Amino acid sequence: MSRKPRRAGHEKLLTFVVVAVVAIALGVAAFSVRSAFRAQRASVAAADLQLASLQVNTAGSLDANGLLDQPVDLSDEIDVLQSDHSLALGSLAPDDRRRAEELLAEISGCGLVMMDPEAPQHQPHGHAELQNLLAGTAATQEAEARSAGRWAMGSSAVALALLSGGLWSLLRSRNRARREQTEADARADAAGRLQHELMRQASIDLLTGLPNRRALEPALRAADTRRAGSRCALLILDLDGFKNTNDTLGHLVGDQLLRDVSQRLAGTLHPGETLLRLGGDEFAAVLPDVPATPAVPAAAGRLLAALEAPFEVGPRSERLQASVGVATTDESCELEVLLRHADIALYEAKRVGGSAALAFEPEMEIRATASNVISRALAEADYDVEFHLAYQPVVEAHGGRTVSLEALLRWTSPSLGVVGPNEFIPVAEQTGDIREIGRWVIGAACAQLARWDAEGGAPDLAVSVNVSPRQLSDDYFVTETLAIAASQGIDPGRLIIEVTESAVLTAGGEAVEHLEELRSSGVRIAIDDFGTGFSNLGQLLLMPLDIIKVDRSLMLTLGSMQRRPELDSEAPCEVMSAIVSIANARGAPVICEGVETEEQAESLRSSGIQFLQGYLMGRPQPAEALTGLAGVRPRVGSGGPPEA
Numbered sequence: 001m002s003r004k005p006r007r008a009g010h011e012k013l014l015t016f017v018v019v020a021v022v023a024i025a026l027g028v029a030a031f032s033v034r035s036a037f038r039a040q041r042a043s044v045a046a047a048d049l050q051l052a053s054l055q056v057n058t059a060g061s062l063d064a065n066g067l068l069d070q071p072v073d074l075s076d077e078i079d080v081l082q083s084d085h086s087l088a089l090g091s092l093a094p095d096d097r098r099r100a101e102e103l104l105a106e107i108s109g110c111g112l113v114m115m116d117p118e119a120p121q122h123q124p125h126g127h128a129e130l131q132n133l134l135a136g137t138a139a140t141q142e143a144e145a146r147s148a149g150r151w152a153m154g155s156s157a158v159a160l161a162l163l164s165g166g167l168w169s170l171l172r173s174r175n176r177a178r179r180e181q182t183e184a185d186a187r188a189d190a191a192g193r194l195q196h197e198l199m200r201q202a203s204i205d206l207l208t209g210l211p212n213r214r215a216l217e218p219a220l221r222a223a224d225t226r227r228a229g230s231r232c233a234l235l236i237l238d239l240d241g242f243k244n245t246n247d248t249l250g251h252l253v254g255d256q257l258l259r260d261v262s263q264r265l266a267g268t269l270h271p272g273e274t275l276l277r278l279g280g281d282e283f284a285a286v287l288p289d290v291p292a293t294p295a296v297p298a299a300a301g302r303l304l305a306a307l308e309a310p311f312e313v314g315p316r317s318e319r320l321q322a323s324v325g326v327a328t329t330d331e332s333c334e335l336e337v338l339l340r341h342a343d344i345a346l347y348e349a350k351r352v353g354g355s356a357a358l359a360f361e362p363e364m365e366i367r368a369t370a371s372n373v374i375s376r377a378l379a380e381a382d383y384d385v386e387f388h389l390a391y392q393p394v395v396e397a398h399g400g401r402t403v404s405l406e407a408l409l410r411w412t413s414p415s416l417g418v419v420g421p422n423e424f425i426p427v428a429e430q431t432g433d434i435r436e437i438g439r440w441v442i443g444a445a446c447a448q449l450a451r452w453d454a455e456g457g458a459p460d461l462a463v464s465v466n467v468s469p470r471q472l473s474d475d476y477f478v479t480e481t482l483a484i485a486a487s488q489g490i491d492p493g494r495l496i497i498e499v500t501e502s503a504v505l506t507a508g509g510e511a512v513e514h515l516e517e518l519r520s521s522g523v524r525i526a527i528d529d530f531g532t533g534f535s536n537l538g539q540l541l542l543m544p545l546d547i548i549k550v551d552r553s554l555m556l557t558l559g560s561m562q563r564r565p566e567l568d569s570e571a572p573c574e575v576m577s578a579i580v581s582i583a584n585a586r587g588a589p590v591i592c593e594g595v596e597t598e599e600q601a602e603s604l605r606s607s608g609i610q611f612l613q614g615y616l617m618g619r620p621q622p623a624e625a626l627t628g629l630a631g632v633r634p635r636v637g638s639g640g641p642p643e644a
């Protein structure tokens with residue numbers, strides 16, 4: 001870092017020294033040239049005086065010898081002899097100079113006399129002495145001129161050398177400085193570009209090329225200030241059950257799917273809207289200026305609709321679903337709060353079955369807090385102490401024989417009291433505790449069946465257990481389930497696994513394989529809650545199944561349709577009959593859940609439903625209430641004893 005200023009200091013000093021020496025050399029050269037010229041001029045002037053003196057003297061000799069018949073014009077010589085002698089005599093010693101001037105005056109006086117025709121003949125005196133003096137001064141001046149000339153030449157050469165050397169080094173130094181500056185500029189440019197690229201990469205998701213979580217706050221700020229007084233929305237979209245897709249198909253295919261998803265989602269956005277990938281299978285959309293109604297902006301629907309068509313990955317065709325949570329700046333402009341609200345709404349959308357978009361509502365937050373409390377209590381729960389199973393009979397629609405018992409989990413938490421399965425099962429699914437809980441349920445149900453067998457109960461009675469998507473996708477699910485049944489001496493044919501259609505879809509490809517494996521070992525598969533959510537008959541036909549359980553809500557809907565005069569009273573019955581026909585075509589009997597009245601039971605019987613389950617036939621009861629054959633065969637219509 002300190003090299004540059006030091007070098008600049010050296011260069012300045014060097015330049016100063018070069019300039020000083022060049023100046024001195026030039027000064028010496030100029031002085032020497034001047035001296036040489038002066039000496040040369042003095043020598044010439046001395047020579048002129050010599051010549052003028054010689055001519056006057058020669059004319060005088062001729063005149064004195066009578067060889068001149070007329071006066072000679074010596075005016076030019078006299079002018080020379082009378083001119084300023086200081087230059088010509090400057091190098092003489094003062095006495096010699098004085099003597100020379102006397103002689104010059106005398107000779108020029110003689111010359112003047114000789115030009116007068118009347119004047120007597122005249123021979124100037126002192127010419128030889130003057131010639132001597134002038135020859136000395138001329139020689140001295142000559143020598144001085146030569147020496148000064150040499151000095152001038154030498155110092156000029158030095159100055160020239162230094163000047164050219166200095167110029168060369170100055171040029172070199174300037175070139176180097178220029179090169180260094182160019183290099184420094186290039187380095188600064190490269191550093192700037194690198195920094196810009198790093199900043200860009202830091203806020204870009206490398207897989208999809210979308211802005212990432214870091215870009216969320218700037219995107220929200222930009223959207224929020226776009227028009228004062230307007231509100232903007234944050235949408236968080238999460239693919240349902242994508243983890244399983246990823247695990248089943250491999251991460252390369254998973255990555256390709258995420259890229260395809262991001263492209264489809266981006267294609268639905270309008271100008272000014274921003275799509276980001278927050279991580280994993282979680283995307284966000286920031287929408288500026290959204291209207292107050294509907295609570296869920298239309299963009300959410302467009303995002304979900306974009307994923308409807310199957311995704312082609314290699315030879316496979318994959319279907320994906322997603323859920324969306326929405327938060328708006330009406331609630332808060334703080335990123336943290338918006339994110340939390342959108343997350344809570346997303347969680348709620350998943351909780352109600354997924355493939356939906358929900359806007360945040362304050363009650364959701366209360367529920368979210370409640371699920372935190374539940375998850376903590378569940379993590380600390382001693383299953384053998386706090387859990388027990390309640391059993392609800394499934395009876396033949398005609399005859400009322402109990403064919404199986406559905407095991408329904410009950411939890412009495414020391415801190416929270418009785419917590420219903422609809423409250424804690426979704427939490428356990430989120431935390432992953434459901435795997436451990438599910439193993440406990442299957443173990444407890446098989447152990448109870450073995451106990452009834454030991455007490456002389458019905459050896460053909462089956463027990464059904466409810467299974468969650470997380471359990472279904474677990475690699476050990478099949479072997480563990482069969483091992484548990486075997487350890488209790490229970491024939492797999494007496495075990496029924498209840499799964500919902502959406503659970504199978506959410507759990508992914510291996511869920512179907514696991515169910516097939518169980519079936520091949522004799523375990524029966526019941527599709528639970530049929531008629532809720534997005535039940536799809538086409539999809540249903542492709543699933544491994546042995547029993548279809550129609551949900552209470554469908555039965556109630558059909559019941560209310562029957563009471564509406566504008567509708568054909570036979571239509572609901574025909575719908576139920578159609579379901580039965582389709583299920584039976586696959587060899588699957590139909591159980592209708594939630595039967596509470598004899599009227600409902602009668603209507604279901606006439607629709608062809610083979611089995612009934614509900615408070616009318618028997619409420620879920622603790623195992624102790626069902627001890628012995630009498631217990632497992634509650635009288636149809638009695639409703640059985642209520643749960644403790």
Ligand code: C2E
Pocket residue numbers: 392407408409420421422425438441465466467468498528529552593594595596613614615616620
């Ligand atoms: P599900 O499997 O559909 O169970 C039937 C639910 O309907 C039970 O509620 C039962 O008590 C209730 N029910 C039965 N008959 C009637 C009736 O006539 N009228 C009315 N109104 N309700 C009736 P529950 O026990 O609260 O269980 C709720 C859900 O919790 C179950 O629905 C099941 O999805 C889940 N669940 C229960 N136990 C387990 C379990 O061990 N594992 C898993 N994964 N889920 C479980």
Ligand code: MG
Pocket residue numbers: 406466498528
């Ligand atoms: Mg069930």
Ligand code: MG
Pocket residue numbers: 528529549551593
């Ligand atoms: Mg059900």
